Amino acid sequence: MEKRTFKFLIAFGLTTACAFAQQPPSAVDSQQLPSHVQRLNRVPVNPEILKVKLPHPTEVRLPNGLTILILERHKLPTVSFSLWIKSGALSDPKNMPGLASFTADLLRDGTGKRSTSQIATELDELGATFNAGAGFASNLTNINASGLSDSADKLMDLMSDIVLNPSFPADELERFVRREKTALVQARTNPGFLARERFNRAVYGDFPAAILSTTTDSLQKATPAALKGFHDTYYAPNNAILGIAGDITPLQATALARKYFGKWTNHPVPAAPATIVAGPSAKKIYLVDRPGSVQSNILAGGLSLRRSDPDYIPLEIANRVLGGGSAARLFMNLREEKGYTYGAYSRVSSNIYPGTLVANTEVRNNVTDGSLHELMYELQRLRDQRVPQAELADAKRSIVSSFALSLENPAAVINRWMDVKYYGLPADYWDHYSEQVALVNAETVQRMARKYVNLDRLQIVVVGDAKEVHTAVEKYGAVEMYDAEGKPVAAKPEPASGTK
Amino acid sequence: MKVLLCALLAAVAVQCFAQSKLPKLQLTDTTLDNGLRVIIAPDHTAPVFAVSVTYNTGSRNEKPGHTGFAHLFEHLMYEGSENVGKGEHMLLVQNYGGSMNGSTNNDQTNYFEELPKNQLDMALFLEADRMHALNVNQFNLDNQRNAVQEERRLRVDNQPYGKSGEELEGLAYDAFPYHHSVIGSMDDLNAASIDDVKEFFRIYYAPNNAVLVVTGDVEPANVLAKVKKYFGAISRQPAPPPVDVTEPEHDKERRKTITDALARLPQVSAAYNTPPGNTPDVHALQVLGLVLSSGRSSRFYEHLVHDKQLAINVFAGVQERRGPSLFRVVAVPRPGVKVEDLEKAIYDEIEAIKKDGITQQELDKVRTQFLRAQIQARSSSQGLANRIGTLTVFYNDPNLINTLYDQVSAVTAEQVKQAAIKYLVSKHRAVVITLPAGRGSAAGAPGMR
Numbered sequence: 001m002e003k004r005t006f007k008f009l010i011a012f013g014l015t016t017a018c019a020f021a022q023q024p025p026s027a028v029d030s031q032q033l034p035s036h037v038q039r040l041n042r043v044p045v046n047p048e049i050l051k052v053k054l055p056h057p058t059e060v061r062l063p064n065g066l067t068i069l070i071l072e073r074h075k076l077p078t079v080s081f082s083l084w085i086k087s088g089a090l091s092d093p094k095n096m097p098g099l100a101s102f103t104a105d106l107l108r109d110g111t112g113k114r115s116t117s118q119i120a121t122e123l124d125e126l127g128a129t130f131n132a133g134a135g136f137a138s139n140l141t142n143i144n145a146s147g148l149s150d151s152a153d154k155l156m157d158l159m160s161d162i163v164l165n166p167s168f169p170a171d172e173l174e175r176f177v178r179r180e181k182t183a184l185v186q187a188r189t190n191p192g193f194l195a196r197e198r199f200n201r202a203v204y205g206d207f208p209a210a211i212l213s214t215t216t217d218s219l220q221k222a223t224p225a226a227l228k229g230f231h232d233t234y235y236a237p238n239n240a241i242l243g244i245a246g247d248i249t250p251l252q253a254t255a256l257a258r259k260y261f262g263k264w265t266n267h268p269v270p271a272a273p274a275t276i277v278a279g280p281s282a283k284k285i286y287l288v289d290r291p292g293s294v295q296s297n298i299l300a301g302g303l304s305l306r307r308s309d310p311d312y313i314p315l316e317i318a319n320r321v322l323g324g325g326s327a328a329r330l331f332m333n334l335r336e337e338k339g340y341t342y343g344a345y346s347r348v349s350s351n352i353y354p355g356t357l358v359a360n361t362e363v364r365n366n367v368t369d370g371s372l373h374e375l376m377y378e379l380q381r382l383r384d385q386r387v388p389q390a391e392l393a394d395a396k397r398s399i400v401s402s403f404a405l406s407l408e409n410p411a412a413v414i415n416r417w418m419d420v421k422y423y424g425l426p427a428d429y430w431d432h433y434s435e436q437v438a439l440v441n442a443e444t445v446q447r448m449a450r451k452y453v454n455l456d457r458l459q460i461v462v463v464g465d466a467k468e469v470h471t472a473v474e475k476y477g478a479v480e481m482y483d484a485e486g487k488p489v490a491a492k493p494e495p496a497s498g499t500k
Numbered sequence: 501m502k503v504l505l506c507a508l509l510a511a512v513a514v515q516c517f518a519q520s521k522l523p524k525l526q527l528t529d530t531t532l533d534n535g536l537r538v539i540i541a542p543d544h545t546a547p548v549f550a551v552s553v554t555y556n557t558g559s560r561n562e563k564p565g566h567t568g569f570a571h572l573f574e575h576l577m578y579e580g581s582e583n584v585g586k587g588e589h590m591l592l593v594q595n596y597g598g599s600m601n602g603s604t605n606n607d608q609t610n611y612f613e614e615l616p617k618n619q620l621d622m623a624l625f626l627e628a629d630r631m632h633a634l635n636v637n638q639f640n641l642d643n644q645r646n647a648v649q650e651e652r653r654l655r656v657d658n659q660p661y662g663k664s665g666e667e668l669e670g671l672a673y674d675a676f677p678y679h680h681s682v683i684g685s686m687d688d689l690n691a692a693s694i695d696d697v698k699e700f701f702r703i704y705y706a707p708n709n710a711v712l713v714v715t716g717d718v719e720p721a722n723v724l725a726k727v728k729k730y731f732g733a734i735s736r737q738p739a740p741p742p743v744d745v746t747e748p749e750h751d752k753e754r755r756k757t758i759t760d761a762l763a764r765l766p767q768v769s770a771a772y773n774t775p776p777g778n779t780p781d782v783h784a785l786q787v788l789g790l791v792l793s794s795g796r797s798s799r800f801y802e803h804l805v806h807d808k809q810l811a812i813n814v815f816a817g818v819q820e821r822r823g824p825s826l827f828r829v830v831a832v833p834r835p836g837v838k839v840e841d842l843e844k845a846i847y848d849e850i851e852a853i854k855k856d857g858i859t860q861q862e863l864d865k866v867r868t869q870f871l872r873a874q875i876q877a878r879s880s881s882q883g884l885a886n887r888i889g890t891l892t893v894f895y896n897d898p899n900l901i902n903t904l905y906d907q908v909s910a911v912t913a914e915q916v917k918q919a920a921i922k923y924l925v926s927k928h929r930a931v932v933i934t935l936p937a938g939r940g941s942a943a944g945a946p947g948m949r
Contacts, residue, residue, distance in 0.1 A: 036639065038585030043592055043625050050547060050597075050616040075545040076875050077523070117806075120796035125865045127872035148872060175809060182812050182835055185764050189660040292761040295650070295658045327587075327594040336587050339646030342654050362654050394595040401597020404616040407546040408880050 037332055052403045054430040057243075057417050058250040062258060065238030065266045069417050070253045071245040073410040079246035080146035080411040081159055084418060086241070087234035090139035090208050090273050090353070095221070098214030100134035102176070102222050103230045104141050107132050109172035111165040116172055122158055126151045130159070137200060137209040139272055139352055140422070141234075146411070149247035153256060160260035166231060168224040177219045187213060188484050191297040194288050195360075195463045198482060199299045202284060202459040203356055207277045238266040243418050245410035275353035279303040280457050285477045289466035289493070290484055296368040296464035300375050301358030304452050307350040307423040311448060313433070314440045315357070318448040319348045320395040322382050323359050327398075329378050330359060338374065340367045352423065357452050365464060369472035372460070376476070379458070382449040386442040400434045467493040522874055524902050527888070528720045534736045535708025538727050539888055539898045540720040543881065549716030550881035551623045552612040553631070554889030556711075557704035559606050559684070560677035560743050560823070565691065568648065568684015571604040572692055573700055575644035577611060578602070582633035586640065589626050596622065599882070605682055607822045608893050614882040617717040620726060627712070628730035631705060636697045645689055652683045660763040664934045671754045671930035672771040672826055677745045706737035711892045716881035745823030747773060754930040761937040765812075765832050766839040768846070772827040773928045777820040778895045783908045784919035785827050789817035790866035791858050791916070792829075792849065797865070799849055800831075809834055810842045822894045827924065839933055850924050857917035867909060874905050 057069040088100045108123075108130060109116040123130050128147030134140065145159045187193045197212045204210035242261065244253040280302065305311055316324075323330035323346025334344035344361035359379070363371040387395075406412055420429050462473050466481065470493055473479055481489040528540045559570050580586040593600040598615035611630075613623050656662040666681040673679040712731070714723050750773060775781050793800045793816040800814040814831040833842040878884050884901075891900040 036643075037587035037591075038580065039588050039591065040583060040585040042583040043588070043629075044621040045592065045596060046618040046621070048618060050618050052547060052616070073545070075543070076879060078872070078875055078879075117797065117802060120802070121865075124795035124797040124869060127868035127870075148868075148875070175806065178809065178834065179812055182765070185835070186660075186812075186832075189762055189764050191658065293658060295653045325594050327591045332587065335647055336643065339643045340650070342647055342650040362650070362658075364650060364653060394591070398595045398597055401616050402599075404547050404597060405599065405614060408548060 037336055049397060049401055050404055052407065054403065054407070054413060054416060054433075057414060060250070060254050060257070062237065062262055064262065064264055065236075066240055066242060066257070066261055066264065067421060068242045068244065068254065068257050069414055069421070070248075070250045071243075071410050071414045071417075072249055073245060074247050075410075077149045077247050078146060079149045079152045079155075079244065079248045080144065080414075081156060082243040082245075082411065082414065082418065083143040083159075083163060084241045084243075084422060085141035085143070085235055086139070086239050086422065087269065087272070088134040088139045088141045089136045089211070091230075091234060091270070092208065096218045096226065097136075097208075097211050098218050099222070099226060099230050100141060100234075101136070101214065102173075103227045104132040104134040104143070106168050106173060106176060106227055107143070107162050107166045109176070110167040110169045111161045112167060113161060113165070116169070119158070119162065122154075126155055126158075128155050128158075130162070132162075136212045137351070146246075152248055152252070156256045156260045160264075163235065164261075164264055168227045168231075170224050173222065173224055173227070177222060180214065180219050181216055184213060184216065191290055191293060191295070191362075191463045194290065194484060195297045195299045195461050197486065198286050198288050198461045198463070199301070199356075199358065199459060202286060202461065203280060203301075203303055204277060205280075207353070208273070209277070209351075209353060234269055236266050236269050237261065237264045239269040241418050241421050243411075243414040245414040272352065275306070277303060277354050279354070280459055283456055283458050283460075283477060285460045285473060285479050286462070287466055287470060287473050287479050287481045288461065288463040288484065289481060289489060290463050291465055291467075293365075293463070293465040293468075295362045295364055296371070296462050296469050297360075297362050298368070298371060298375065299358055299360050299461045300372075300379070300458060301346070301356055302452070302454050302457055302459055304348050304355045304357040305350055306352065306354055307419070308425060309350070311451070312348075312350060313436045314444045315348055315448045315452055317392070317395050317399065317437065317440050318382065318445045318452075319346055319357065320399060321387050321391060321445065322346045322378060325398075327394075329381075330361070330375070333374050333378060334361055334363075334371060338367075338370065340364070340371050340374070344375075365468040368462065368464065368469045369475060372462075372472070372476055376455075379453050379455060383446070383453055383455070385446075387445050389442065392440075392442050392445065396437050396440065400437050403434070467495060471495055522871060522902075522905050525878075527898055527901070528724070529898055530724060532707065532728065532732060534732065534734055535706070536727075536731050536734070537711045537892065538724065539711065539713045539892060540718065540723050541713070541715045541884065541888065542718050542720060543715060544717050546881075547617045547717050548614055548881055549617050549620060549623075549714060549718045550612065550614040550885040551627060552610055552713045552882070552885035552889045553627050554608050554610040554711045554713070554886070554893045555704060556608065556709045556893050557740070558604055558608050559680065559682045560745060561704065561740070562677075562680070562684075564676060565688060566696065567680045567688040568652075568682070569688070569692055569696065569700065570609055571682055571684065572645060572648050572689060573697060574602045574604045574609050574611075575648055576636055576640060576697060577630050577634065579640040579644060580635040581630040582635065583629050584626060586635075589630075592622060592626065598623075606678055608890060610886060610889055612882055612886055614716075614880070620718065620723070624726050624730045628734065631707065631710065631731065632734045634701050634705070636694060636701070638694060641692070641694060641697060645692065648683075649686060649689060652686065652689075656683060658762070660760060661767050661769075661934055662762070663760065664758065664767060664769050664932050667756055667758055668769050668771050668930055668932045671756055671932065672773060673747060673824070675745055675747050675824075677743050678747070678821065678823065702737065703740050707731060707734045708736045709740060711889050713885040713889045713892075713898075715885040715888070747824040750928055753926045755933070756931070757933045757935060759937040760934050763934055763936045765835065765936065767830065767832050767934040768839055768843045768931065769934070770829045770843075770846070770929055770931045771819075772924050774818065774825045774827050774923050776823050777818075777825050778900070778904070780907075780911075780915070781919050781923070782818055782820070782825055784911050784915040785923065786818045786820075786908065787863070787866055787911045788853065788858070788916050788920060789827065790869055791853075791862050792816040794866060794869055800846075803849060804831070804842070804845055808845065810837050810845050814846065839935075843931070843933075850920060853917060854920045854924065858913050860913060863913050863916075870908065871905070
């Protein structure tokens with residue numbers, strides 16, 4: 001998704017500018033608003049929270065073990081298929097990071113019956129979209145196809161051929177390898193990527209979630225046999241979930257799934273890798289030198305929790321207060337109060353292994369110091385002070401109320417139920433979600449902050465022009481420096497003259 | 501940002517498929533006494549509604565020395581009005597489970613929010629209050645000037661190829677309204693004063709210069725009564741001065757080569773001048789854009805990325821404007837490929853279309869792709885409200901949400917060929933070549949194969 005946005009930016013330049021970066025909604029308090037933000041309380045609001053229930057899907061299990069979830073919605077004449085293979089990058093061999101991703105990417109490049117260009121033509125003639133990927137720091141392969149509902153049969157026929165019978169042609173793999181080598185070079189021009197890469201290495205160490213991209217060496221070693229091996233090992237109906245949503249009845253959907261995925265043979269699949277993460281043992285500060293950078297990209301955070309952890313909901317609320325949206329503390333402070341940035345946020349990521357809680361902002365070079373100071377202040381404040389009642393109520397209400405908006409997109413609803421299966425959450429998880437949110441109090445939020453915002457082990461990453469910002473960054477501790485290639489750099493740069 | 505660009509790219513319609521496949525939306529279209537146009541499109545499939553206020557102003561209304569002003573102004577609309585405190589707008593919308601934003605482009609500025617259906621009064625009150633009496637002061641102006649300058653750094657100055665688009669617009673347009681970028685220059689942003697802000701508000705932020713669209717789980721009569729209650733007393737203003745976007749005919753190709761310290765590979769970016777959006781010739785060029793670069797079976801992908809492996813990506817399509825529009829092509833060569841060789845290969849593909857046209861199979865395919873895109877554009881209440889607002893402000897016709905599809909569907913293969921012959925010619929072209937700084941000529945990153 002991020003890749004695509006980037007391409008559009010490249011493609012047509014800046015023709016639109018927005019008031020806010022796209023971020024999930026969030027909350028702020030009324031007692032401790034930065035001095036300039038002001039509540040007049042004259043706007044008519046409905047105090048009642050709209051009760052919304054996430055519709056349950058129909059669940060079907062095929063004899064071969066494939067779990068199918070179906071959500072019937074007729075608003076638009078479209079249908080989406082979402083197949084999750086419960087193995088991905090965390091199952092990559094140590095010497096070939098990216099194998100799961102190569103396998104997913106090459107699925108559409110040929111089957112026993114169809115060449116890559118036949119597949120492309122058939123998809124485009126259906127007006128369909130198809131994508132398959134196995135992102136890093138995850139153990140999932142996602143395969144999505146969507147199109148007009150009157151071509152649902154043809155689309156699932158094509159999708160099942162792509163998923164079940166890929167031929168991994170050698171010449172297509174060669175093309176892919178060339179493209180990916182270039183993509184590796186291009187990725188290093190993106191400051192956000194450099195920041196996330198360094199941060200994940202800092203937090204995860206030896207655990208495979210430390211890796212966010214493949215390597216030239218790994219691409220060089222990739223063979224059709226290796227891809228086929230990954231496919232044969234992990235792509236199995238008993239290791240998959242199929243979600244179907246949109247303009248289709250459960251009866252029709254089940255019949256299609258039987259027809260095209262019913263003969264998929266099951267076999268034992270190796271267990272998911274161990275997901276114990278030690279996490280960083282001490283606070284560290286990293287500076288990634290990006291000469292010519294006019295902003296510092298800052299990340300600060302640490303290890304959080306698994307998706308199935310009972311702390312997940314209270315931690316989400318704590319995050320809403322801290323930086324989950326443009327009404328949260330980080331945004332209010334760093335943008336609305338100080339004018340340092342276009343946006344400042346925080347985010348909890350969670351997975352089958354412990355995820356992260358991380359704050360991020362991009363600021364002009366000469367306020368790097370001030371921004372780090374405010375970030376540290378807000379992290380400390382969340383730990384030290386109970387969240388005021390009104391602020392907590394806003395945070396909780398925003399989370400529960402936003403449920404209504406998610407009902408507009410059937411594919412997103414089905415993905416929430418697929419999450420329940422994948423992460424092993426209780427089957428009635430979404431039925432009780434609102435009640436669970438309501439139970440969280442200020443004491444719990446503070447306990448979450450003290451548990452997951454660990455300032456003694458905080459990992460801070462700054463990507464920027466070292467000669468401009470090194471002096472600011474080193475005020476926060478001993479700096480470990482890297483270049484944009486990810487290699488350690490020993491020398492401290494000469495500060496630029498005239499830099500504040 | 502992405503959403504809007506996709507919608508514009510997709511603004512190509514096609515008939516072919518039975519009309520029943522694109523369900524007709526029922527709209528009410530009412531103009532209040534003060535000139536505010538109100539369009540309501542109910543849909544009861546989810547318990548939410550969306551509001552969109554599209555003002556008939558954008559960077560096209562800026563004067564030399566004041567670039568970036570329309571967008572800076574957009575930021576100030578969140579900084580408080582008579583009955584809404586600074587920042588209270590976003591606190592309320594987010595704390596009650598909604599989402600909101602605003603956006604500015606060359607031809608319009610819009611403000612929008614989506615909320616659970618029981619908060620209709622909140623959304624209408626918020627939009628009405630800031631249309632009625634925006635509260636501007638020096639602190640807010642300085643504060644948001646900083647935010648906008650950081651936005652410029654984030655999206656332009658700190659990104660590879662960030663400045664290439666700006667350079668290209670400067671080359672492709674002589675007429676000032678489209679010659680300069682939406683985000684504006686740092687110097688002009690620094691020069692904006694409180695008086696500028698007040699004047700801009702008075703001229704452009706009037707009910708008779710705006711379109712309000714409400715979509716989602718609402719009853720039209722109820723919405724209209726509330727709209728009259730909240731917006732009815734806002735005074736009409738004299739019509740804003742007209743803008744002349746007429747682009748003089750260009751007599752030769754314009755070219756520029758720039759260096760970019762943040763890029764590692766070259767890029768070729770070209771723009772052909774075309775007629776205004778929503779005209780038959782532009783519809784034909786939109787079909788052509790899909791033939792060239794929509795999906796992996798498109799000509800550019802299949803020939804240049806896959807078969808010849810000259811490019812790592814190529815995109816083509818109409819950048820639709822109310823006035824003279826652009827047909828854009830952007831491509832990055834594979835390492836080891838000279839940017840000039842890629843540029844030539846792109847032109848060869850265009851020449852092939854001018855010579856032999858497109859096939860019926862291609863036409864059928866892009867019609868289906870377009871049908872799908874039109875349907876998908878209705879998937880969220882907010883996206884739909886924004887799209888109707890744009891069509892109304894741009895072309896004075898909200899019903900284009902239903903009929904654009906039919907119009908573009910009428911495009912024939914011959915019309916596509918003729919449009920290419922007429923508009924995709926070198927004298928109508930502007931080209932910006934971006935080279936990575938310090939990496940010599942156009943051969944890509946050294947040592948990379």
